[in-house]
Amino acid sequence: MVPDSALVNFLDSMQSRFQLTSNDRLLAVTTVGFDIAGLELYLPLLAGAGLVLASRETVKDPAELAALVKQSGATAVQATPSQWHALLEAGADLSGVRVLVGGEALPADLASGLVNAGRSVTNLYGPTETTIWSTASEVEASGAGVSIGRPIANTRVYVLDAGLRPVAPGVAGELYIAGDGLARGYHRRPDLSAERFVADPYGPAGARMYRTGDLVRWASQGDLEYIGRTDFQVKVRGFRIELGEIEAVLTAHGDVSRGAVVVREDAPGDRRLVAYAVPAVEGAAPEAGALRGHIAASLPDYMVPAAVVILDALPLTPNGKLDRHALPAPDYGAVSAGRSPRTPEEETLAGLFAEVLGVSGVTIDDSFFDLGGHSLLATRLASRVRSALGKEMSIRAFFEAPTVAGLASSLAGQQAAKARPALRRRTENKENS
16 A cells, blocks of 8 residues: 555655656556556656657567667666566667666676666666665666665665664665655555564654565665565566465465475576476376466466476475475476478577577477576577578567467568568559550
8 A cells, every 4th residue: 555645755756866857758668567667657747758658569579669769769768677688689779768777686787788778777676565666776887786776765774684683784684664655554464564564663753664575785885785585585577476376376286296486597697487396196297288287377477487397206405394406407398299390490490499498409389488488588589580580570479379380480471471562563563564
């Protein structure tokens, strides 16, 4: 429950930082169900700047979105690191754009790429419970780690230990946030509100602070450095995910007795959800694809694991707890006895699939997403296709037919569509002569 005063405080602080004018245009790419859309919708209108709304279809296709950045004359764009990765790979011209990054941790290599490409780069951090963003940092091309900066206006931040005592600079502690941006609590959830919104021993009488669950530390320059989570809540491609929620759906399947879900980063920068399941009946292993389908029927696609691994038993620590570090890496190999490439182009596409997915090989009938692919990897594939074949891959069409055969057909259809007008002109010229 966020009061309007908290939103006004946030917008006032953002305007003081970015100084939008009637000469600015902000390109809004975030679905309105994501709280950070509050900045995109309200800030330009309050400042008298232009607001350009990107369609859902355009946002899903990095090449289309990159074109819209240029066509709209955007001077400011806010997006998650995953979206910025996709835009850079699509060759977006960001030379006149204020780059606003938030929603998940900003990798150092992406920060460097954005600094080189954009007019300026601001890293923003904040949970919904403290009204969109609570800290901000201007990113410089120093090569050092990216900080989440310092608190915005009328906001207090504390780095505390388990006893709610402030920790020394350089020592990891949990981040607590207080001030004018604090929400009133969770709607009709007094138990959860009492757990996360606690008394602020360092503020005015009666003040509260929000327990973020994020581990941070004070850097020597007085900025906050993000380290990770203190619980099983994670962020993948900008979405906040409770691993326990996925585990509950997985173990509700009749053929599963025990299950676990983790985020793996087996390749640098490629974070994927992976589920592990133990069969309910020994020797009767459920089909991994069926378990993914079971999860997809109950949860949004960003919470569906990229792979499901069937185990005889979950690994345990000496004290009997789940040993998440001992869970094996999944094999993102081909999942079907599909056909081999039939043409040189299909052979090239199969190689690009394997390269992007990090697998040894694929058939032309294997689904990109069943092999561990996701939207960010799809945009990387589009970039590889552009470089290798000189053709533009439609992300929208790829989601409908995510196989080598489907992509080859889509690219051929695109080529035929381009050829038809020329053929018609030749026919007309012949008739006129």
